[in-house]
Amino acid sequence: MSATDYTKRFAAKPQPLTLEKAAKITPPMQLVDTEGMIDVPRMRAYRLERVREQIKAHDFGAIVLLDPLSIRYAVGVRNCSLFQMHIQAGYLFIPAEGPVIYFDSEPGRVTGSQLETIDEIRSDILPLSYMFSGYRHEEWSKRWAQQMLDLMDEHCPDNRRLGIERVGVMGTQAFDGLNVEIVDPAPVMAHARKIKSPEEILCMNQTIAVAEDGMTRMRDNLRAGMSETDLWSFMWQANIEGGGEWIDYRLLSSGQRTNPWQQEASSKMIRPGELVCFDCGMIGPWGYGADISRAFFCGPGKPSDYQKMLYTQALEEIRHNTELMQPGASFQEIIEKRYVQPEGLGDKPYPALAHGIGMADEYPVLYYPADEQFHFDGHLEPGMVICVESYVGEMDGEQGVKLENQLLVTESGPITLSTYPFEDELLSREI
Template sequence: MAAGAPMNDATDYSRSFAAKPQPLTLEQAAYITPPMQAVDTESMIDVPRMRAYRQNRLRQQIKKHGLDAIILAEPLSIRYATGVRNCTLFQMHIQAGYLFMPAEGPVVYFDSEPGRETGSQLETIDEIRDDLLPLSHMFAGYRQEEWAQNWARQMAELIRQHCGGGTRIGVERTGFHAEQALIEEGFSVVDVAPVLAQARKIKSPEEILAMNLTIAVAEDGMTRMRDHLRNGVMEQELWAHMWTALIEGGGEWLDYRLMASGERTNPWQQEASSRMIRAGDMVVFDCGMVGPFSYGADISRAFRCGPGQPSDYQKKLYTLAWNEVMHNTQLMQPGAGFRDIIASRYIQEPGFGDQLYPCMAHGLGMADEWPVILHSTEDRFHYDGELEAGMVICVESYVGEIGGIEGVKLEDQCLITENGPITLSRYPFEEELLSREF
């Protein structure tokens, strides 16, 4: 369907995924250089199939949660729902585009011109509108409440047209005034987060292929960092090689700059600085990458800056972290309850488990996601749940004594299958740092 074309109630929405952009004329094609690889002898990721899978998952969860429609404003949520992308990082802190998706009916997308142009090429969007209303204070200023009311009336028109009298609406990050205005229009407004979490948790084969591509880009970055690791290089200079690999590989951003060396590896979660790395230092990082197709790679490794040989203490830190990741990965079985996983988790030696990583494991898709598995059921943030085939789980470990000189952070990314976990991250561990003594 052409961008902006209206849809009526008689439209057959089951054919929406088969919709194609209008064919080009020879004259139009003559001026276009397509942004794609010239490969016609190998199979590629079936991206339309991936988009259809995700949108169908979302619709299933909308119905399962008893909602009549959802309204999305978070750019990664819109990306998941439709595949469209427009200035993602900007829209993470300044609300701009938004998406209306009923349980049954047309997907309607509002955005600025670049987003509308991208969206017009996607079969997952039925109608594209240019009457975008400002939700952020930056664009609305002192008129924010006024524009929120106008936005609520805009959404109310769509809800009444496409939801058959339903009034229960899942809303995401539209802001206080917008949500209040929807309530004043007579709708029951609920948080859409559970719908998104339950939709995203089970990946399709195409999503795993996309994720593997991001992992390959991240591992390229790891190799570049390892190749440029030398006495005297600054942490942020070394970290720049991960960014270079990301951009050259068609990725999007790094969620953080978690890379530290020497004494800055303890405690963990210190970001890359201008510290010069010295011979003998441990260098530890967490890639936290959002790569091609917006899928995540969340892998941690630790190197040692040469020359020379690692100390026994460095070997112990590394081996204990490796033991934890290897042991806990095997607990990631389909049907395993979070409580059972916690009860069977790896327990570090006295003194080496006093600065645990904030979680034992967590989900991953388009960046970090539900669930989070903690180290103890007594933790006040603990919640119950169960692993399922199709989830991608990152298994974490940090080992460092309180007051210790160094620490080691390791993490692997694995796919839960009916036959158990498969580790997707392939970057090798450091043989010189592994010891059979610990």
């Protein structure tokens, strides 16, 4: 049998990677020649095309991105992300049609030069923050505005709507009197990022695996007498060792500090018989988020009936609301059909019933009825990743329980991506 005949007879045809398949795969973490890896160029191409589609859908001529998460989503560049979140530095010009142009310092230019998503890299980056420009801030802002106007004239002369992200008051005012309309590109990026490709789900699963490693380390090392920050350090260690980026917050509390929720980890010592609740809020490998919450019991001893009741009620809400995350479901429909806690347990809900996640928390946010003034409607679509939240604690209670799961919306319904188990010892009954 010839090699050609053998190939025709035995070679398996590769099956397309679907969202449903990706949801069940955790990819290998090291480059090898014997296993399939994430198709990163395909993922970058998908994300850039999503951005272009939304630029056109919102009738913009171009957008200028300064948020490091937006830049990374659009083209894949990472350069001192946390620094650039509070100091404007590199920026990215994306027209509806035409070349993608990136301005950055030398480290960013070196990284960008390796990426197929960027057509032109320029070194004539201009200082946009007061830190770098001082009393010449207005002067440099006007020069930058002219630089962007020149790009508009060259690449989108017939559409003068320019979306500019996070440039500050001075940068926006620099366009006054120029032949351009400055608009907010937030809707462009929100609606581009909301639908994930299968490759993005693979990246997210890797981040979740790292987060679950951190949870395991925390659970295995939890002991009376350690501080909350000591326990939280195991999550940070797992993230860094796993190739992750950072953690958005330090939401871990114990005992009486679990009510009210959203108190950050402190030097308080964890005592026997206390609940420990946390929200991992991780930006892990590939820059994707894992937003999962769990509650542990610190021994020795056994959980009280009250602690079990709080935990069981929180888990009931997670499970009920997960089933509501169906493709096509409207935000308002989900809010109306949400799990309603027994009287006295739903008076201090989490700020969001559910929210989107990709490269960190993102659109949309579904609020509880108590925050009706903030409601906006929309509907779930296949490819969205949603975090379902629950916090249960009485108004004058001394304890509370925070739980959260991360799931993927598919054509056939929600698939939970976070596989870390709930605590059997904290359940008051079989549910």
